[in-house]
Amino acid sequence: MYYNNETSSTYHDYQLKINPTLESNSRFFSITPLLNSSVKDELKRYLQLFEIETTFTLDSDIHSVTLFSTSIASFTDYINPNNTFVLLPNDAIITSSFAKKHDIDLFDTVDIQLGDKKIKYQVAYIINDYGLFKDERVFVDQKSILKTLITTLDPSLSNLPEVIYERFTNQLYLSFYDGVDIEQVKTTLETLPGYQNLSISHPFNQQRINQNIQITATFFTIILSIISLTLLVFFYTNLQIISLNRHTQYQNLRTIGFKNKQIYLLFLTEIYISLIIGFVIGFILSYFVIDYGFYFLGSTASYKINLSKAFVVFGIMNLLVFISLGVLLSDKKRETQTSKTAIKIFFVCLIVAILLYTKNVVLIILITVAFLFMFCTLKLPHLFFATRKFKGNILTANLFKMTLMKKTFKAYIVSLFIVFLSVFLLFYANRHMSERIKHYGSFYQFDFYITGITQNFTSIEDELSKRTDLQFSPIVFDTNVTINDHVVMEFVSINPDDISIYYDLNISKDALTLFKENQEPTIILPYAFKALYGLNVLDDVVITTTLGNQTSYIISGFFDKELSNLVISNLNTENKNRNSFMIKSLDDKQVLKTSLLSTFQKRLIVVYDYNSSLSRQLIEMKQIQSYLNLIICFILVSLMLSLANQQTLLYQSLKDNYVKLSVLGLAKDKRRKYLIKESWLIFILTMVFTYGFYLVFLTLISDLYLSFFLYEISYDYHLASLFAFIFITVFYFMIRYFYQKTAIRESFSSHFQNFD
Numbered sequence: 038m039y040y041n042n043e044t045s046s047t048y049h050d051y052q053l054k055i056n057p058t059l060e061s062n063s064r065f066f067s068i069t070p071l072l073n074s075s076v077k078d079e080l081k082r083y084l085q086l087f088e089i090e091t092t093f094t095l096d097s098d099i100h101s102v103t104l105f106s107t108s109i110a111s112f113t114d115y116i117n118p119n120n121t122f123v124l125l126p127n128d129a130i131i132t133s134s135f136a137k138k139h140d141i142d143l144f145d146t147v148d149i150q151l152g153d154k155k156i157k158y159q160v161a162y163i164i165n166d167y168g169l170f171k172d173e174r175v176f177v178d179q180k181s182i183l184k185t186l187i188t189t190l191d192p193s194l195s196n197l198p199e200v201i202y203e204r205f206t207n208q209l210y211l212s213f214y215d216g217v218d219i220e221q222v223k224t225t226l227e228t229l230p231g232y233q234n235l236s237i238s239h240p241f242n243q244q245r246i247n248q249n250i251q252i253t254a255t256f257f258t259i260i261l262s263i264i265s266l267t268l269l270v271f272f273y274t275n276l277q278i279i280s281l282n283r284h285t286q287y288q289n290l291r292t293i294g295f296k297n298k299q300i301y302l303l304f305l306t307e308i309y310i311s312l313i314i315g316f317v318i319g320f321i322l323s324y325f326v327i328d329y330g331f332y333f334l335g336s337t338a339s340y341k342i343n344l345s346k347a348f349v350v351f352g353i354m355n356l357l358v359f360i361s362l363g364v365l366l367s368d369k370k371r372e373t374q375t376s377k378t379a380i381k382i383f384f385v386c387l388i389v390a391i392l393l394y395t396k397n398v399v400l401i402i403l404i405t406v407a408f409l410f411m412f413c414t415l416k417l418p419h420l421f422f423a424t425r426k427f428k429g430n431i432l433t434a435n436l437f438k439m440t441l442m443k444k445t446f447k448a449y450i451v452s453l454f455i456v457f458l459s460v461f462l463l464f465y466a467n468r469h470m471s472e473r474i475k476h477y478g479s480f481y482q483f484d485f486y487i488t489g490i491t492q493n494f495t496s497i498e499d500e501l502s503k504r505t506d507l508q509f510s511p512i513v514f515d516t517n518v519t520i521n522d523h524v525v526m527e528f529v530s531i532n533p534d535d536i537s538i539y540y541d542l543n544i545s546k547d548a549l550t551l552f553k554e555n556q557e558p559t560i561i562l563p564y565a566f567k568a569l570y571g572l573n574v575l576d577d578v579v580i581t582t583t584l585g586n587q588t589s590y591i592i593s594g595f596f597d598k599e600l601s602n603l604v605i606s607n608l609n610t611e612n613k614n615r616n617s618f619m620i621k622s623l624d625d626k627q628v629l630k631t632s633l634l635s636t637f638q639k640r641l642i643v644v645y646d647y648n649s650s651l652s653r654q655l656i657e658m659k660q661i662q663s664y665l666n667l668i669i670c671f672i673l674v675s676l677m678l679s680l681a682n683q684q685t686l687l688y689q690s691l692k693d694n695y696v697k698l699s700v701l702g703l704a705k706d707k708r709r710k711y712l713i714k715e716s717w718l719i720f721i722l723t724m725v726f727t728y729g730f731y732l733v734f735l736t737l738i739s740d741l742y743l744s745f746f747l748y749e750i751s752y753d754y755h756l757a758s759l760f761a762f763i764f765i766t767v768f769y770f771m772i773r774y775f776y777q778k779t780a781i782r783e784s785f786s787s788h789f790q791n792f793d
């Protein structure tokens with residue numbers, strides 16, 4: 038929803054975007070052919086932009102900036118039709134983030150480089166970042182700058198009539214009336230003079246948005262889905278403990294004449310009061326957490342909870358309530374039948390899982406959940422081996438056996454397993470996201486791109502070769518190419534010998550040798566393509582560019598990279614013209630950046646600071662992680678509160694055992710030692726089982742990702758496991774401490790009440 042809202046607020050109702058690409062040699066085009074065609078009659082409105090990278094000077098320092106130029110009327114309509122902007126010829130509007138970064142106030146002046154000229158602009162308005170007008174962008178009215186921009190890019194156009202310049206643009210957004218066939222319009226536009234080498238497409242790439250959603254959310258969704266499945270069992274065990282604690286009470290009611298229907302209604306009333314209150318509180322908290330998340334991420338979206346999904350959850354809870362009711366109303370004679378029914382349910386779930394899923398790891402998760410339900414219902418061997426810890430103390434050994442035989446204790450063990458496993462998974466999720474962010478930018482070993490070069494490429498190469506403060510590599514650079522319907526953000530054709538200089542990708546020697554020696558178009562792909570699409574070395578793969586051009590490449594090898602957003606091809610077999618340079622600083626990066634900006638951007642050649650762009654991406658990833666950590670904290674707190682509550686319910690079931698400790702003459706210190714031993718045994722048994730399952734889960738996690746068509750790099754999670762273990766240990770023994778104090782105090786009090 039976050040990505041979709043950002044897309045909606047950025048592109049409004051525009052259905053097509055026309056722009057030059059890095060694949061073509063043009064930097065701008067004219068809207069005259071469009072306005073003279075039949076398409077004009079179907080246009081509802083359009084946004085004509087001219088965006089160009091240039092520099093501005095502030096306090097003698099040179100910085101890069103993006104000029105955002107259109108008519109004042111179009112700008113007002115885009116930002117907010119209710120606003121009114123009144124600008125003088127040398128007035129500008131800047132974004133709030135731009136003003137904050139450079140400490141610029143209203144009515145300050147900045148010198149903006151336009152070709153060979155520096156023009157002084159006064160800041161007339163500072164507005165919040167919105168849609169396309171965000172980050173380091175400055176709006177100026179197109180009438181005042183278009184001629185300068187066009188003649189800088191192409192000096193041969195310096196003698197055109199003034200009105201002609203107003204028809205030039207490098208980004209054109211089109212909105213059409215309802216009922217217009219967009220695909221037919223697109224076909225018509227592609228036939229217009231000068232439009233054959235332009236990108237004509239939807240304003241945003243839905244495939245790329247879906248990939249962003251998948252990369253950002255699917256991993257966390259998988260973990261939460263597993264936890265949610267186990268939490269259903271946790272909810273059921275709570276209901277079971279409540280029903281078992283009420284069993285004697287309801288049997289007494291039945292003895293004095295209450296009908297099953299009356300007991301049924303009494304139980305449902307008690308449960309549903311708690312259930313509805315909890316459901317409403319959970320509903321409100323979910324809305325608050327998600328809505329705050331959008332605010333935290335800087336989105337204007339507001340969350341609307343899907344009521345149908347909420348009612349599905351409520352329906353599942355109802356089902357578990359009725360299963361618990363069956364446990365409550367069953368007597369000793371019916372327990373065997375209940376157990377048989379549970380076995381049938383278990384095998385039905387297993388068969389359904391086999392029919393619906395083909396991935397073993399998914400089966401394991403579903404079988405585990407079914408097993409936990411079965412464990413809560415069936416009579417299983419009661420782990421008598423654990424009583425060996427009480428060797429030489431028959432009394433406490435028998436007391437622990439009595440504890441093991443309690444149904445509520447069995448449900449409590451299942452709850453502990455679920456809580457422990459959930460904590461391990463949540464710490465794992467946090468660690469994985471941290472490692473993903475940490476490694477994301479470590480593959481890049483260069484600092485700048487110089488791109489947007491449409492002419493004199495060789496002379497620029499000669500300029501760079503004379504410099505001693507940088508290392509460079511001529512490349513073909515393109516964005517948003519498609520491989521097997523997978524959108525790749527960066528397509529780089531580079532000299533094979535330069536790969537190890539500008540990237541740290543750990544590519545095998547065999548892959549590099551084939552990449553270098555093969556005379557046909559050859560490519561190295563992220564390992565995700567091998568895992569998701571079954572591609573192998575020497576396979577052919579077709580790459581589709583933004584303009585729809587297709588080229589077949591031979592795969593020479595693979596490399597592991599976070600997010601799989603980079604592919605590399607061999608430059609020496611490319612038929613396309615080189616259009617960019619990759620720059621690596623050999624000295625002070627900031628000094629080099631200033632030098633490159635002052636040298637090239639006066640020619641409107643783009644100097645792209647890759648580290649700055651990477652930093653913005655990392656900041657967004659860290660923001661998303663912080664928000665997901667907030668969700669993790671809410672889940673952990675909820676789990677701990679639920680476990681503490683279940684500890685109280687367990688005491689209600691076992692307090693008679695603790696009273697017997699006093700009645701049988703055990704001193705207070707011995708009772709405390711017994712409870713400490715009991716706590717340790719419960720902890721060790723549950724932790725061994727939980728950690729064993731967690732280790733199995735880690736070995737299968739890659740298959741689990743692939744079953745959701747997601748590829749993730751695996752990392753070392755020992756530190757996350759250690760933190761999870763410490764968290765579980767501290768909290769478990771904290772609540773057991775209070776439990777122990779209650780058990781000793783209550784057993785002592787009850788002993789003297791019985792004595793009296």
